[in-house]
Amino acid sequence: MRARITGGAVVLGIVGRPVAHSLSPVIHNAWIEAAGLDAAYVPFSPMDEAGFQTLVAAGRAGMIRALNVTAPFKEQAFAHADEASEAARLTGSANILLFEDGRIRADSSDGLGLLTALKTQAPKLMLDGARVALLGAGGAARAGAGALVQAGAEVRIVNRTHERASALAADLGHGVEAAGDEALDDADLVINALSVQPEFDLARLRADAVVMDMTYRPVVTPFLQAARARGLVVVDGLAMLIGQAAPLFEGAFGQAPPPLDLRALLIRHLETAA
Structure with a gap:
Protein backbone atom coordinates (compact mmCIF):
# COMPACT_ATOMS: atom_id res chain seq x y z
CA MET A 1 0.00 0.00 0.00
CA ARG A 2 1.41 3.38 -0.99
CA ALA A 3 1.29 6.40 1.28
CA ARG A 4 -1.04 9.21 0.25
CA ILE A 5 -0.35 12.89 0.79
CA THR A 6 -3.41 15.12 1.29
CA GLY A 7 -4.12 18.48 2.86
CA GLY A 8 -4.40 16.70 6.19
CA ALA A 9 -1.01 15.00 5.98
CA VAL A 10 0.96 14.56 9.20
CA VAL A 11 4.40 16.21 9.06
CA LEU A 12 7.37 14.66 10.82
CA GLY A 13 11.04 15.25 10.27
CA ILE A 14 14.62 15.44 11.37
CA VAL A 15 16.39 18.64 12.38
CA GLY A 16 20.15 19.17 12.46
CA ARG A 17 23.03 20.95 10.80
CA PRO A 18 24.22 19.38 8.59
CA VAL A 19 21.36 16.96 7.92
CA ALA A 20 21.47 16.17 4.19
CA HIS A 21 23.42 12.97 4.88
CA SER A 22 20.80 11.56 7.27
CA LEU A 23 19.21 8.20 6.53
CA SER A 24 16.27 8.84 8.86
CA PRO A 25 14.03 10.12 6.01
CA VAL A 26 14.71 6.88 4.14
CA ILE A 27 13.68 4.81 7.16
CA HIS A 28 10.56 6.72 8.16
CA ASN A 29 9.21 7.34 4.67
CA ALA A 30 9.61 3.61 3.92
CA TRP A 31 7.57 2.84 7.06
CA ILE A 32 4.98 5.51 6.18
CA GLU A 33 4.57 4.08 2.68
CA ALA A 34 4.37 0.47 3.92
CA ALA A 35 1.70 1.46 6.47
CA GLY A 36 -0.26 3.53 3.93
CA LEU A 37 -0.24 6.61 6.16
CA ASP A 38 -1.11 10.15 5.11
CA ALA A 39 2.19 11.61 6.24
CA ALA A 40 5.64 12.78 5.21
CA TYR A 41 9.01 12.82 6.99
CA VAL A 42 11.23 15.69 5.87
CA PRO A 43 14.65 17.17 6.75
CA PHE A 44 15.06 20.59 8.39
CA SER A 45 18.40 22.39 8.65
CA PRO A 46 18.04 25.67 10.61
CA MET A 47 20.96 28.05 10.26
CA ASP A 48 21.16 28.75 13.98
CA GLU A 49 19.54 28.45 17.39
CA ALA A 50 16.87 30.98 16.48
CA GLY A 51 15.89 28.90 13.46
CA PHE A 52 15.58 25.84 15.67
CA GLN A 53 13.33 27.77 18.06
CA THR A 54 11.10 28.72 15.12
CA LEU A 55 10.76 25.06 14.19
CA VAL A 56 9.86 24.12 17.77
CA ALA A 57 7.24 26.90 17.79
CA ALA A 58 5.73 25.36 14.64
CA GLY A 59 5.47 22.09 16.49
CA ARG A 60 3.74 23.72 19.44
CA ALA A 61 1.32 25.33 16.99
CA GLY A 62 0.36 21.92 15.60
CA MET A 63 2.14 22.21 12.25
CA ILE A 64 4.60 19.40 13.01
CA ARG A 65 3.79 16.25 14.96
CA ALA A 66 7.27 14.96 15.77
CA LEU A 67 10.95 15.63 15.21
CA ASN A 68 14.11 13.62 15.40
CA VAL A 69 16.90 15.89 16.58
CA THR A 70 20.57 15.54 15.77
CA ALA A 71 23.69 17.68 16.31
CA PRO A 72 24.00 20.46 17.26
CA PHE A 73 20.48 20.83 18.71
CA LYS A 74 20.02 17.87 21.09
CA GLU A 75 20.63 19.73 24.34
CA GLN A 76 18.56 22.68 23.15
CA ALA A 77 15.74 20.28 22.29
CA PHE A 78 15.75 18.95 25.85
CA ALA A 79 15.62 22.50 27.23
CA HIS A 80 12.43 23.26 25.26
CA ALA A 81 10.49 20.25 26.55
CA ASP A 82 7.58 20.44 28.97
CA GLU A 83 8.19 16.84 30.03
CA ALA A 84 10.97 14.36 29.39
CA SER A 85 11.57 10.63 29.56
CA GLU A 86 14.03 9.15 32.05
CA ALA A 87 16.52 8.52 29.24
CA ALA A 88 16.41 12.18 28.18
CA ARG A 89 16.71 13.42 31.77
CA LEU A 90 19.68 11.13 32.40
CA THR A 91 21.72 12.69 29.60
CA GLY A 92 20.22 16.18 29.51
CA SER A 93 19.64 15.84 25.76
CA ALA A 94 16.92 14.62 23.40
CA ASN A 95 16.84 13.16 19.91
CA ILE A 96 13.02 13.04 19.82
CA LEU A 97 10.45 15.80 20.30
CA LEU A 98 6.76 14.88 20.25
CA PHE A 99 4.18 17.68 19.95
CA GLU A 100 0.61 17.36 21.24
CA ASP A 101 -1.89 20.06 22.19
CA GLY A 102 0.80 22.72 22.44
CA ARG A 103 3.03 20.66 24.72
CA ILE A 104 6.40 19.06 24.01
CA ARG A 105 7.65 15.71 25.24
CA ALA A 106 11.34 14.93 24.92
CA ASP A 107 12.82 11.47 24.63
CA SER A 108 16.21 9.98 23.84
CA SER A 109 16.43 6.77 21.84
CA ASP A 110 20.15 6.98 21.05
CA ALA A 239 22.73 -1.10 13.43
CA MET A 240 22.55 1.71 16.00
CA LEU A 241 20.63 3.98 13.63
CA ILE A 242 18.08 1.25 12.95
CA GLY A 243 17.79 0.46 16.65
CA GLN A 244 16.92 4.04 17.62
CA ALA A 245 14.34 4.73 14.91
CA ALA A 246 11.10 3.11 16.08
CA PRO A 247 10.22 5.27 19.14
CA LEU A 248 9.53 8.39 17.05
CA PHE A 249 7.24 6.47 14.67
CA GLU A 250 5.42 4.88 17.61
CA GLY A 251 5.07 8.21 19.40
CA ALA A 252 3.79 10.00 16.31
CA PHE A 253 1.31 7.38 15.09
CA GLY A 254 0.51 5.27 18.16
CA GLN A 255 1.49 2.06 16.40
CA ALA A 256 4.58 -0.03 15.79
CA PRO A 257 6.31 0.43 12.43
CA PRO A 258 5.55 -2.19 9.79
CA PRO A 259 8.10 -5.01 9.46
CA LEU A 260 10.73 -4.13 6.86
CA ASP A 261 14.30 -5.26 6.26
CA LEU A 262 15.71 -1.83 7.01
CA ARG A 263 19.34 -2.89 6.87
CA ALA A 264 19.02 -4.17 3.30
CA LEU A 265 17.03 -1.06 2.33
CA LEU A 266 19.63 1.31 3.76
CA ILE A 267 22.61 -0.52 2.29
CA ARG A 268 20.97 -0.36 -1.15
CA HIS A 269 20.39 3.36 -0.63
CA LEU A 270 24.01 3.95 0.39
CA GLU A 271 25.29 1.99 -2.60
CA THR A 272 23.07 4.00 -4.95
CA ALA A 273 24.12 7.30 -3.41
CA ALA A 274 27.85 6.46 -3.52
Missing part, protein backbone atom coordinates in the same frame (compact mmCIF):
# COMPACT_ATOMS: atom_id res chain seq x y z
CA GLY A 111 20.94 4.78 24.02
CA LEU A 112 18.29 2.27 22.94
CA GLY A 113 19.86 2.23 19.49
CA LEU A 114 23.29 1.54 20.94
CA LEU A 115 22.06 -1.29 23.15
CA THR A 116 20.02 -2.81 20.31
CA ALA A 117 23.04 -2.73 18.01
CA LEU A 118 25.21 -4.46 20.61
CA LYS A 119 22.56 -7.11 21.23
CA THR A 120 22.19 -7.72 17.50
CA GLN A 121 25.83 -7.79 16.41
CA ALA A 122 27.66 -8.74 19.62
CA PRO A 123 25.15 -11.00 21.40
CA LYS A 124 27.78 -12.65 23.64
CA LEU A 125 28.84 -9.35 25.21
CA MET A 126 27.50 -8.95 28.74
CA LEU A 127 27.24 -5.27 29.63
CA ASP A 128 26.58 -5.75 33.34
CA GLY A 129 30.01 -5.16 34.86
CA ALA A 130 31.67 -4.59 31.48
CA ARG A 131 34.50 -2.07 31.15
CA VAL A 132 33.76 0.32 28.30
CA ALA A 133 36.21 2.77 26.74
CA LEU A 134 34.11 5.48 25.08
CA LEU A 135 36.10 7.63 22.65
CA GLY A 136 34.81 11.20 22.56
CA ALA A 137 33.02 13.60 24.86
CA GLY A 138 30.37 15.11 22.60
CA GLY A 139 26.64 14.55 22.24
CA ALA A 140 26.95 11.01 20.87
CA ALA A 141 29.13 9.99 23.80
CA ARG A 142 26.70 11.60 26.26
CA ALA A 143 23.71 9.61 25.01
CA GLY A 144 25.66 6.37 24.77
CA ALA A 145 27.21 6.64 28.22
CA GLY A 146 23.85 7.06 29.93
CA ALA A 147 22.44 3.87 28.41
CA LEU A 148 25.60 1.89 29.16
CA VAL A 149 25.55 2.92 32.82
CA GLN A 150 21.89 1.90 33.10
CA ALA A 151 22.89 -1.49 31.68
CA GLY A 152 25.47 -1.92 34.45
CA ALA A 153 28.65 -1.04 32.56
CA GLU A 154 31.61 0.96 33.87
CA VAL A 155 32.19 3.76 31.36
CA ARG A 156 35.53 5.51 30.89
CA ILE A 157 35.48 8.62 28.71
CA VAL A 158 38.65 8.94 26.63
CA ASN A 159 39.00 12.30 24.90
CA ARG A 160 41.84 14.38 23.49
CA THR A 161 40.78 17.21 25.82
CA HIS A 162 40.72 15.66 29.26
CA GLU A 163 38.79 18.59 30.69
CA ARG A 164 35.83 17.85 28.39
CA ALA A 165 35.91 14.20 29.40
CA SER A 166 35.94 15.19 33.07
CA ALA A 167 33.04 17.60 32.57
CA LEU A 168 30.94 14.94 30.86
CA ALA A 169 31.76 12.40 33.56
CA ALA A 170 30.74 14.91 36.23
CA ASP A 171 27.44 15.60 34.44
CA LEU A 172 26.54 11.91 34.15
CA GLY A 173 27.68 10.97 37.65
CA HIS A 174 28.12 7.49 39.09
CA GLY A 175 29.49 4.86 36.74
CA VAL A 176 31.28 7.29 34.41
CA GLU A 177 34.81 8.62 34.75
CA ALA A 178 37.37 10.41 32.61
CA ALA A 179 40.39 8.33 31.66
CA GLY A 180 43.43 8.25 29.44
CA ASP A 181 44.41 5.80 26.72
CA GLU A 182 45.14 3.16 29.34
CA ALA A 183 41.40 2.51 29.49
CA LEU A 184 41.74 0.72 26.15
CA ASP A 185 44.07 -1.96 27.49
CA ASP A 186 41.52 -3.91 29.54
CA ALA A 187 38.29 -2.76 27.88
CA ASP A 188 35.58 -5.29 27.09
CA LEU A 189 34.04 -2.82 24.66
CA VAL A 190 35.55 0.11 22.76
CA ILE A 191 33.14 2.60 21.15
CA ASN A 192 34.13 5.35 18.76
CA ALA A 193 31.79 8.32 19.34
CA LEU A 194 34.07 10.74 17.50
CA SER A 195 33.29 12.29 14.13
CA VAL A 196 36.77 11.26 12.97
CA GLN A 197 38.51 7.91 12.94
CA PRO A 198 40.56 7.20 16.08
CA GLU A 199 44.26 6.56 15.75
CA PHE A 200 45.69 3.92 18.05
CA ASP A 201 47.15 0.44 17.70
CA LEU A 202 44.33 -2.10 18.02
CA ALA A 203 46.93 -4.69 18.99
CA ARG A 204 46.71 -3.28 22.51
CA LEU A 205 43.08 -4.46 22.82
CA ARG A 206 42.18 -7.78 24.39
CA ALA A 207 41.56 -10.64 21.98
CA ASP A 208 37.91 -10.86 23.08
CA ALA A 209 37.18 -7.12 22.99
CA VAL A 210 34.21 -5.81 20.99
CA VAL A 211 34.74 -2.72 18.83
CA MET A 212 31.91 -0.38 17.80
CA ASP A 213 31.82 2.71 15.60
CA MET A 214 28.79 5.02 15.79
CA THR A 215 29.52 6.31 12.27
CA TYR A 216 27.61 4.65 9.41
CA ARG A 217 29.19 6.34 6.38
CA PRO A 218 30.79 4.05 5.37
CA VAL A 219 29.07 1.21 7.19
CA VAL A 220 32.39 -0.56 7.70
CA THR A 221 34.73 2.26 8.70
CA PRO A 222 38.54 1.98 8.63
CA PHE A 223 38.36 1.56 12.41
CA LEU A 224 36.06 -1.45 12.06
CA GLN A 225 38.10 -2.82 9.16
CA ALA A 226 41.20 -2.80 11.36
CA ALA A 227 39.30 -4.49 14.19
CA ARG A 228 37.99 -7.20 11.86
CA ALA A 229 41.49 -7.77 10.52
CA ARG A 230 42.55 -8.50 14.09
CA GLY A 231 39.67 -10.96 14.48
CA LEU A 232 37.59 -8.82 16.84
CA VAL A 233 33.79 -8.69 16.93
CA VAL A 234 32.58 -5.40 15.43
CA VAL A 235 29.32 -3.42 15.69
CA ASP A 236 28.48 -0.74 13.14
CA GLY A 237 26.64 2.58 13.33
CA LEU A 238 23.97 1.45 10.88
